[in-house]
Amino acid sequence: MTGPDVPEPLHEVTVSVNGVRHTATVPARRLLSDFLRHDLALTGTHVGCEHGVCGACTILVDGAPMRSCLMFAVQARAHELTTVEGLGTIDAMGPVQQAFSECHGLQCGFCTPGFITTITAYLEENPDPTAEEARDAISGNLCRCTGYQNIVKSVLRAAEIRASADLGAPPLIDADARAGEAPP
Amino acid sequence: MKVSGTHTFAAPVAEVWRAVNDPAVLARTLPGCESLTELGPDSYALRVTAGVAAIKGTYEGTVALADKVEPASFTMTAKAAGAPGTVAADVRVALAPATSGGTELTYDADAVVGGVIGGVGQRMLVGVTRRMAEEFFRAVDADITAGGLVEVSPGPATVYAAGRGRVDRDPLGDRGFVLGLVTGGGLVLVGVLVGWAVGGR
Amino acid sequence: MTTRQFGQPIKRKEDPRLVTGGGRFLDDLGHTAYAAAFVRSPHAHARILDIDVTGALDVPGLIGIWTHEDLPGKVGEPLPLLIPHPSLTAPVTGYCLAPDEVNHVGEAVVMVVAVDRYAAEDACGLVRVDYDVLPPVVGLENARAATDLVHDSAPGNVAAHLVQEVGDVDIAMAAAPNRLTLDLQIERSMCSPMEGKGVYAVWDADDEHLRLWSSTQTTTGVRAAVAAKLDLPLAKVDCIAPDVGGGFGVKIVHPWPEEVLVPWTARLLGHDVKWTEDRREHFVSSAHERGQLQQVEVGFDDDGHVLALDVRLWHDNGAYTPYGIIVPIITSTQLLGPYKPGSYRCEFWSLYTNTVLVTPYRGAGRPQGVYAMERTMDAIAAELGLDRAEVRSRNFILPEEMPYDHGLLFQDGRPLKYDSGDFPASLAKLKALVGWDEFAAYKEQAASEGRRVGLGIGCYVEGTGVGPYEGGHIVIETSGRVNVATGLTTQGQGHQTVFAQIVADELGVPIENVFVTTGDTRRMGYAVGTFASRAAVMSGNAIALAARQVKAKALRIAAEALEVSPEDLEIVGGMVRVKGAPGTSMALGTVAVMSNPLRYAFDEAARAATQFAGGNDPDKPPVAAGEEPGLEGKDFYSPTQATFANGMHAAIVETDPVTAEIRILRYCVVHDCGPMINPMIVEGQVHGGVAQGVGGALYERMVYDESGQLLNASFMDFLMPYASEVPFIETDHLETPSPLNPLGIKGAGEAGCIPVSAVIASAIEDAEGFPIRSMPISPTELWELRQRHTEPVAAQGEPS
Amino acid sequence: MKPAPFVHHAPTTVAEAVEVLRAVGSHGKILAGGQSLIPILSMRLASPEHLIDINGVAGLDRIEVRDDCVRVGALVRHTQLLQDESAYAALPLLRQALVHVAHPAIRNRGTTVGSLAHADAAGELPSVLALTEGVVEAVGPRGSRDIPASAFFVGPLETALAADELAVAVRFGRFPEGTRTGFAESARRSGDYALAGVALAITLQDKVIRSARASFVSVTDVPDVLDLSGAIGSYAAVPDLDAVADAVRAHVSPDTDIHATGDYRRMLVAELTRRLVTELLSR
Structure with missing residues (x-):
């Protein structure tokens, strides 16, 4: 039993994040988002609402986007987690990261990691979305800065970068014009 | 938040009046009522552990009755506070003979739900409150039918035993959170609950 | 050759870090800090009778609990009134922790510090506060009625009452051939940045030095306020804004109670303390905006020229007025937009309510003013049976009338004088973009298909780049690296990029070599803050001026070394060279070496500057009189008045004939903020603004x-739009330079959201054929409006 | 917004889970997908002392298509069911409804059975269980039992599950041949709880309507089934849409909340039904 004056039992939690195994000792109630951010110092994952609506904390659990604020660290043991840090580096950005940078898909950058994880997983399953599909794909994440237009563009651009054999020199495209496909 | 509703009792008006004005009955029938303590005439302190199965919180508060027009109407004012929030309610209750021979009770509640619960529970407050009121009335009905009406002479600081209440059963499903707020002495109950869930399901 | 960076849509320098998880937001700092949490009032208006913390004392991990009576000296005094105004006759500000009365739900009453936020919340849950609930004042109607008072010191709940008048409105109104009165309403919304507020404090006891990080829009403001509250010398306080996850106005207010209490407890405890606002706290204990009741009386001639405009506003300022009456002042002045009424009077009352305080939210009072003006323009057009764009155009201030002085006092205490703009040209662009003249045919076609569509329009002028000043500081290292600092902060506007663009052009250096720091009082102690679309105008120009100083110095030093006149030199690609003889040159880094005579050589470059390196004139001091060592420059930009950007939006909406659901089919923007430093970033600001505007028009309240x-x-339940709710936004730009500043620029940060409620109201009104007088509007409200205007078409779907 | 302390139990079999439930009584709470529960815990609207995390329980993650039903285990995530082609072939209504459940990231973790046990009148799945006359399989200390949908939903957020019972699976009933189904809802934003919604099944034989039934989202206290067979008429070519709309309006009892009035929802659900009938019959 726990009570107001009894220290909580701790659990040793070992998880695999971005291919690296990490171990930390935490109480059962530690949210996975807090575990990643504060116990493992992987602060790329952000927390915007802690009730599952905003999507800023979205990470990939076995490749599927999930809200890390709606899981406990102790539940992550058997899973392979991917955070934004695992999708590329400054010198070797992943296609979605590169597309966000090219298309001005971010402003303050706080919600961005949640979008990048979400879009990365989406493009795995839908490598060539239309503008409307791209908009739909990001409709579970809130952004207060961009008005989403350049994020839609980034999804389309990321699809092109992925499709291009040579990631270094992708063909110039008109993601800009295509982003306008959506309205009737 | 405004909630109103009606309930038809099998018993005649006088009997319902007595039941709902009897703290002993109330203590037995109020959902989650742990104790009801008389503070003075028509004024009670109460402790309610309301909630569902695992999800339950304890609320402490007071209930007072006023404007009693026997056997037709009264007003009850209740206040309670617990960890997830606060509730204050004014409930107007009217009793009238029903065409069936029983009693038609009409309640009209105006509740303020504060704290976290007030900010996030709006979507389902009304529905659940109405449901809890109904549950309370059914319990009163059963109590009357079972002849459980026992005359008690109330005095200051009298503590009425809590009833069968709802200890083991889960009145509102397993994923909600319920605050059942009540009234003693004469009363009715405003059950205020909040089952809250996010985009998820 | 270096191409000009100004005007190029270059990629942002900050992005590689932010897209790879390398951002450093407030809660990314201080993993070992203690965490603060607060017990907040559940009541809107109540007297605090008793606070009992004993239940919380045994919580494992608890460090400390404080109530108001524990706060010493200035920490326990009221928070400052940041912007006093003579008309603000009954200012009231809150406390760090409420002393004896709470005035809105969410007001902080007890502070808890524990080893982590979990434990802090455990303790909060066990603190018992007894309240005596007082009658709350909620909503403008109740505030006006003043049956109950929020503060005894504010009779009638009136914080401020202000009248400004130009011309004689009563006479002009009486003489006007046509008159209309409109009663309008606009609801509250809030900034709601994705990152809430937060503050992290490190106290160095040995050095008696406080280092403070805050997710703020003004670090100099926070620093000064905290130093004053904690009785610390300014020199012993640093304040730094790390990456900030959006601000939109709410983070310009300071000091928030937490910004005082967190450093105070850090000093008290001798341990780092951090507070990260959670989402619920942001809703109930930060700030809101927008809520106003408006009454417009307008007199106009038969051609639609406005002869008299008489406006009365009731502004809900919430429970406290730390930010003064900036918002209603802006509403009452910026209401005029691109128009020149024959006479104008605006009277407003700023009223207290028992709700979260009201401070600027992106647009800051303009969305309300534009809404009032544009609803009025539509009403005039409807009354006279004229085209809505035509009526607007007839009232425009013309380019040849610039600068145009309205004769009013603006929010910066200076005359409301437009510097530039070409409104007829903007309107022509907008009409072409949206297909204004073709819309009637489209509407008819849609009607024949049983569809209901409407076209709306809204125009605005936005005072941007208000003073008093900002500064720029530039230092060039011997490596050629250019360090730029400005004191105002960044919340996603791309300052590291746009300021680097300006410096790259001014200095003639590759943009890759330019590194910009914002919002760090260690680098620039004098600054105001980021608000009112002022950053590019103020810091952009200050940095340009600083760069010109550095350049002059570099040319002076190089000229001496190259034995030419400074006028014969230019800097290209980081090389100082002789015009027309690019072979004769030296790297800017070398000039930096020469600028700083050294005794010690710490690297190869430094050797050249040491005392035995040769080239010294023994008759002159190493640093000449009037010079300073280093290739460094600093300057400030302080304009006499604001610049005025403008824009016009149009939207086509479709409303479902049965369910009254509202869809934006097209959204078109024409925007004029003068020359754009980085069009990609300006475009992004417009998109984001429009999305917030759409939220305010259709979803948020x-x-x-x-x-x-x-x-x-x-x-x-607070419905910030997802991508699925924001339309594709079509944009066009006009670039009318401002004559007021060296770069000719105007601000662009807020523009996008300003006219959106006006535009959507206009479009829905056009689709439905009855006036829209209250915004935002939801399907359920539109449906009810239809019932009131009895709609045969919708009847089939209505309850029988 | 951080949860209060709790004891985390991670049973690996149903029997263990039930044993824990029995032992902790009403102080325990099942944790499956957690997409509704964890926000409640974080806001401290609830602070159960024990969480029985069933994510490690073997055998609960299966979807079985049977002749008369689609059986969905307690750990089947919405996404898994949504993407299951055989389940879609057997009962298209599942996918038709599941696409409306929140957003993909929530569907990837949230479970279909958890959604039913939550019994939110604004949830999509309860209306599907009702319309398919489905069954909830519950296991508790007293053994196993089947609870039909009609008895399962007792009130808003209230089900017939006892505090010590675990819903291990649900069986969605399949419709007779010739049945067309559809699901429509209207929410303020994509993925939000619907202001109103309707699940519809119309069984046709040749051009004749044999049966038409509907259940609703957000406009009734508990999901129940409205038989529209009488109202709609017999001929698929000319359904009596006005009668359908009238019947729906009479059946529902929506409340007013901050997003819409009860009257609006009543209109809306009647119109959604009317449009869905038209769509189904014109397929």
Whole structure:
């Protein structure tokens, strides 16, 4: 039993994040988002609402986007987690990261990691979305800065970068014009 | 938040009046009522552990009755506070003979739900409150039918035993959170609950 | 050759870090800090009778609990009134922790510090506060009625009352051949940045030095306020804004109670303390905006020229007025937009309510003013049976009338004088973009298909780049690296990029070599803050001026070394060279070496500057009189008045004939902020603004019940739009330079959201054929409006 | 917004889970997908002392298509069911409804059975269980039992599950041949709880309507089934849409909340039904 004056039992939690195994000792109630951010110092994952609506904390659990604020660290043991840090580096950005940078898909950058994880997983399953599909794909994440237009563009651009054999020199495209496909 | 509703009792008006004005009955029938303590005439302190199965919180508060027009109407004012929030309610209750021979009770509640619960529970407050009121009335009905009406002479600081209440059963499903707020002495109950869930399901 | 960076849509320098998880936001700092949490009032208006913390004392991990009576000296005094104004006759500000009365749900009453936020919340849950609930004042109607008072010191709940008049409105109104009166309403919304507020404090006891990080829009403001509250010398306080996850106005207010209490407890405890605002706290204890009641009386001639405009505003300022009456002042002045009424009077009352305080939210009072003006323009057009764009155009201030002085006092205490703009040209662009003249045919076609569509329009002028000043500081290292600092802060506007663009052009260096720091008082102690679309104008120009100083110095030093006149030199690609003889040159880094005579050589470059390196004139001091060592420059930009950007939006909406659901089919923007430093970033600002505007027009509102409870205090019920709710935004630009500053630029940060409620109201009104007088509007409200205007078409779907 | 302390139990079999439930009584709470529960815990609207995390329980993650039903285990995530082609072939209504459940990231973790046990009148799945006359399989200390949908939903957020019972699976009933189904809802934003919604099944034989039934989202206290067979008429070519709309309006009892009035929802659900009938019959 726990009570107001009894220290909580701790659990040793070992998880695999971005291919690296990490171990930390935490109480059962530690949210996975807090575990990643504060116990493992992987602060790329952000927390915007802690009730599952905003999507800023979205990470990939076995490749599927999930809200890390709606899981406990102790539940992550058997899973392979991917955070934004695992999708590329400054010198070797992943296609979605590169597309966000090219298309001005971010402003303050706080919600961005949640979008990048979400879009990365989406493009795995839908490598060539239309503008409307791209908009739909990001409709579970809130952004207060961009008005989403350049994020839609980034999804389309990321699809092109992925499709291009040579990631270094992708063909110039008109993601800009295509982003306008959506309205009737 | 405004909630109103009606309930038809099998018993005649006088009997319902007595039941709902009897703290002993109330203590037995109020959902989650742990104790009801008389503070003075028509004024009670109460402790309610309301909630569902695992999800339950304890609320402490007071209930007072006023404007009693026997056997037709009264007003009850209740206040309670617990960890997830606060509730204050004014409930107007009217009793009238029903065409069936029983009693038609009409309640009209105006509740303020504060704290976290007030900010996030709006979507389902009304529905659940109405449901809890109904549950309370059914319990009163059963109590009357079972002849459980026992005359008690109330005095200051009298503590009425809590009833069968709802200890083991889960009145509102397993994923909600319920605050059942009540009234003693004469009363009715405003059950205020909040089952809250996010985009998820 | 270096191409000019100004005007190029270059990629942002900050992005590689932010897209790879390398951002450093407030809560990314201080993993070992203690965490603060607060017990907040559940009541809108109540007297605190008793606070009992004993239940919380045994919580494992608890460090400390404080109530108001524990706060010493200035920490326990009221928070500052940041912007006093003579008309603000009954200012009231809150306290760090409420002393004896709470005035809105969410007001902080008890502070808890524990080893982590979990434990802090455990303790908060066990603190018992007894309240005596007082009658709350909620909503403008109740505030006006003043049956109950929020503060005894504010009779009638009036914080401020202000009248400005130009011309004689009564006479002009009486003489006007046509008159209309409109009663309008606009609801509250809030900034709601994705990152809430937060503050992290490190106290160095040995050095008696406080280092403070805050997710703020003004670090110099926070620093000064905290130093004053904690009785610390300014020199012993640093304040730094790390990456900030959006601000939109709410983070310009300071000091928030937490910004005082967190450093105070850090000093008290001798341990780092951090507070990270959670989403619920942001809803009930930060700030809101927008809520106003408006009454417009307008007199006009038969051609639609406005002869007299008489406006009365009732502004809900919430429980306290730390930010003064900036918002209603802006509404009452910027209401005029691109128009020149024959006479104008605006009278407003700023009223207290028992709700979260009201401070600027992106647009800061303009969305309300534009809404009032544009609803009025549509009403005039309807009354006279004229085209809505034509009526607007007839009232425009013309380019040849610039600068145009309205004769009013603006929010910066200076005359409301437009510097530039070409409104007829903007309107022509907008009409072409949206297909204004073709719309009637489209509407008819849609009607024949049983569809209901409407076209709306809204125009605005936005005072941007208000003073008093900002500064720029530039130092060039011997490596050629150019360090730029400005004191104002960044919340996603791309300052590291746009300021680097300016410096790259001014200095002639590759943009890759330019590194910009914002919002760090260690680098620039004098600054105002980021608000009012002022950053590019103020810091952009200050940095340009600083760069010109550095350049002059570099040329002076190089000229001496190259034995030419400074006028014969230019800097290209980081090389100082002789014009027309690029072979004769030296790297800017070398000039930096020469600028700083050294005794010690710490690297190869430094050797050249040491005392035995040769080239010294023994008759002159190493640093000449009037010079300073280093290739460094600093300057400030302080304009006499604001610049005025403008824009016009149009939207086509479709409303479902049965369910009254509202869809934006097209959204068109024409925007004029003068020359654009980085068009990609300007475009992004417009998009984001429009999206917030759409939120405010169709989805967002703060739903208070009559007891002062905020009923939608979560992202589940406060409906910020997702991508699915924001239309594709079509943009066009006009670039009318401002004559007021060296770069000719105007601000662009807020523009996008300013006219959106006006435009959407206009479009829905056009689709439905009855006036829209209250915004935002939801399907359920539109449906009810239809019932009131009895709609045969919708009848089939209505309850029988 | 951080949860209060709790004891985390991670049973690996149903029997263990039930044993824990029995032992902790009403102080325990099942944790499956957690997409509704964890926010409640974080806001401290609830602070159960024990969480029985069933994510490690073997055998609960299966979807079985049977002749008369689609059986969905307690750990089947919405996404898994949504993407299951055989389940879609057997009962298209599942996918038709599941696409409306929140957003993909929530569907990837949230479970279909958890959604039913939550019994939110604004949830999509309860209306599907009702319309398919489905069954909830519950296991508790007293053994196993089947609870039909009609008895399962007792009130808003209230089900017939006892505090010590675990819903291990649900069986969605399949419709007779010739049945067309559809699901429509209207929410303020994509993925939000619907202001109103309707699940519809119309069984046709040749051009004749044999049966038409509907259940609703957000406009009734508990999901129940409205038989529209009488109202709609017999001929698929000319359904009596006005009668359908009238019947729906009479059946529902929506409340007013901060997003819409009860009257609006009543209109809306009647119109959604009317449009869905038209769509189904014109397929």
